[in-house]
Amino acid sequence: MAVQGSIYEGAVVSTENQTKGKGQRGNTWLSAPGENLTFSIYLKPKFLKPTQQFELNRIVSLALFDVIKSIDNDMKAFIKWPNDLYVKNLKIAGILIENNINYQQISQSIIGIGLNVNQTEKLPSTATSLKVITEKTFALNEVLSSIISRIEHYYLMLRSNDVRVIHQLYEQQLYKKDKVSFFEDSKGKFNGIIRGTSTEGNLHIEDEAEYIRKYQFKEVRFL
Template sequence: MPSCHSTNDSARELLQNTATTEGAIIVTDEQTKGKGQRGNAWLTNPGENLTLSLVLKPSFLRLAQQFYLNMISSLAVRDTIAGLLPGAVVVVKWPNDVYLNGKKVSGILIENSLKKEVLDNSVVGIGLNVNQQKWSLEGAVSLSTVAGHQFALSLVFERLLECLEAYYLKLKAGRYEEIKQLYLQHLLGYRQRRKYRSEVVFDGIIEDVTDAGLLKMRTSGGTEYFDFKAIEFIWN
């Protein structure tokens, strides 16, 4: 569609029709009220980037395993970018942002609906900066600013869908440990001492991420677990 408020909102509206099949995708050229993690806005220039939402029905996942959707989505985006930009440094920033050469290139927002103890359906919203050159916020980057040339959005879209499908099939096959290890392998700060801010600034080393998405970290006070909104990275 040319324009919409939020592809995730449009996808949820689509799900109200019970005939909606798994794999349905909402794509827009312009998202006027896009949402990111922590309630942040996700706004990009019309027609220059990828903004989409994918409908999944992962009823094979228990509530306690829902973070695996975050893992496979961020890994799919990471692999797509790494394939298009060989030699670039592409990492996942917990929980599911993707950074290219130290700057944010993609954000992901997953919204789940539950049925008892399993996931009934999920909407995976992805914003990927492809051809945009200027940003209202510092710390953003696009594929084209790194590559020095424009990309065909259709090509990036096709490769992203291929990666998403491959990882979703891994998840369906129950290859949880393989997915977890790949996520940790590409996770910013994994087994590295870095500075973070919770109630105070502290040094910590990421040791693991639980199935529910909690960040397991070794600090001067011992092992601690952090939820999504309880900690932030300090870049300088």
């Protein structure tokens, strides 16, 4: 639809049964038909430069975080860099953003989101859902509407260049921030402490030698 020019900014494409869900690192996103949210949003953020691509990750992550916390404020939800949402230590949502760059601007962006809502069976051991956590069944359209509303809220903030507040909110909810954790990069495994992210979205980890290591997507993983 984007290639054909038959879609407008802000359009949402949703499906009850996603058969070829994509994730980072070539992974797949599996979802039980009719139980979760699997959808994409089409945006044209031409006000963003290519170096600002990660701002979209930030605002979508914050939107999902807000909706999860609005369901149960006691839920221990976190944003896991670069594009996952966790409750406690289990994944509840994933984000995959594909951008087109044209003349030093982001001409269009397709934001894919998967959120585990009502699924309770056949979840991976590393995943959870809103129903597992709350023992309640949710109306998918209502949750979807809430997510879209929050994304619009942060998108308008971003368009107004209010990035400082967005960065602060994102850093506050970052998974494992300021806590000793175990990682692996191209040089091997190490203990480190996440200290935050750069403007471009690189992850900053302080290692045992108190040196700040900086990582782009796919250059480091949590163990």
